[in-house]
Amino acid sequence: MTLTKKQIKLINSLHSKKGRSENHLFLVEGEKGLLELVKSSFKIQFIVLNEIYSNHEIVQDNSDYCFFASEIELNKYSTLVTNNFGLAVVEMPKQLEFHNPVGITVILDGIRDPGNLGTIIRICDWYGIGSIILSNDCTDFYNPKVISASMGSFLRINHLYVDLVKWLNQFPNVAKIGALLNGDSLHTYTFPKTGFLVLGNESNGISKPVEDLINDRITIPSFGGAESLNVGISCAVFLDNLKRQF
Numbered sequence: 627m628t629l630t631k632k633q634i635k636l637i638n639s640l641h642s643k644k645g646r647s648e649n650h651l652f653l654v655e656g657e658k659g660l661l662e663l664v665k666s667s668f669k670i671q672f673i674v675l676n677e678i679y680s681n682h683e684i685v686q687d688n689s690d691y692c693f694f695a696s697e698i699e700l701n702k703y704s705t706l707v708t709n710n711f712g713l714a715v716v717e718m719p720k721q722l723e724f725h726n727p728v729g730i731t732v733i734l735d736g737i738r739d740p741g742n743l744g745t746i747i748r749i750c751d752w753y754g755i756g757s758i759i760l761s762n763d764c765t766d767f768y769n770p771k772v773i774s775a776s777m778g779s780f781l782r783i784n785h786l787y788v789d790l791v792k793w794l795n796q797f798p799n800v801a802k803i804g805a806l807l808n809g810d811s812l813h814t815y816t817f818p819k820t821g822f823l824v825l826g827n828e829s830n831g832i833s834k835p836v837e838d839l840i841n842d843r844i845t846i847p848s849f850g851g852a853e854s855l856n857v858g859i860s861c862a863v864f865l866d867n868l869k870r871q872f
Contacts, residue, residue, distance in 0.1 A: 627693045629674060637674070637703045637715060643766045650718045652768035655704055657711040662778035664688060668716050675712035676700055684712075705770040718768060722757055722784035727800055727820055730868055732758045735790055735836050736827035737857065740765050744775020745858035746825070751779035753865040758783060759822075761790040761836075791835045794822065802841045804832055805860055809843030817868050825864075828857055 639645030640653050654663050677694040685692050737743050767785050801821035826832030846863050
């Protein structure tokens with residue numbers, strides 16, 4: 627089947643946050659993401675594949691809503707620099723309902739870079755963290771660059787955007803652990819069984835209003851001359867140390 631002008635217009639609209647919000651749809655692009663998507667419970671509106679993959683396993687199981695395009699056309703529709711496989715238009719699931727915290731929940735304060743957010747989503751998936759809470763000024767979870775960087779992990783991570791200060795104040799008895807440069811050593815810190823691990827903005831760290839709510843300030847010890855670590859790398863180091871304890 628060939629795409630209609632209406633479908634092409636819809637795909638192009640999903641390149642922007644406004645378009646995604648208005649349509650409650652987002653894009654999944656590339657072979658890795660699509661292969662994981664079709665095995666998930668996410669509802670797919672339609673799939674567009676490079677016409678050379680007309681006999682691909684994805685088509686066999688989803689033929690009713692598969693469309694085909696040339697590689698040149700596909701790259702016009704895609705947000706990726708190169709996309710020689712395909713893309714899907716997918717419905718956004720309902721946001722996480724968060725009531726009582728269990729285990730460690732990752733909290734993101736002002737993460738702006740889509741690549742960093744996608745990496746953090748993938749890392750949380752690797753370490754079995756099922757939910758993340760994001761401040762309202764974090765980048766869009768469904769930004770195509772976030773989805774691509776997550777390498778399919780977005781399918782398994784629940785998320786919620788909140789006014790972070792108000793939200794954290796709802797849990798006065800839950801430990802709030804801040805990843806800060808001037809904290810105690812992560813290597814000697816004992817994680818609580820339930821708590822919030824707060825990671826801050828790539829340039830400015832945790833915002834002052836959120837930092838004021840932190841109970842435990844911890845840092846990754848430095849043994850060299852680097853000024854700081856990427857927030858995604860920091861997330862992995864914190865979660866690896868956490869999993870060594872539990």
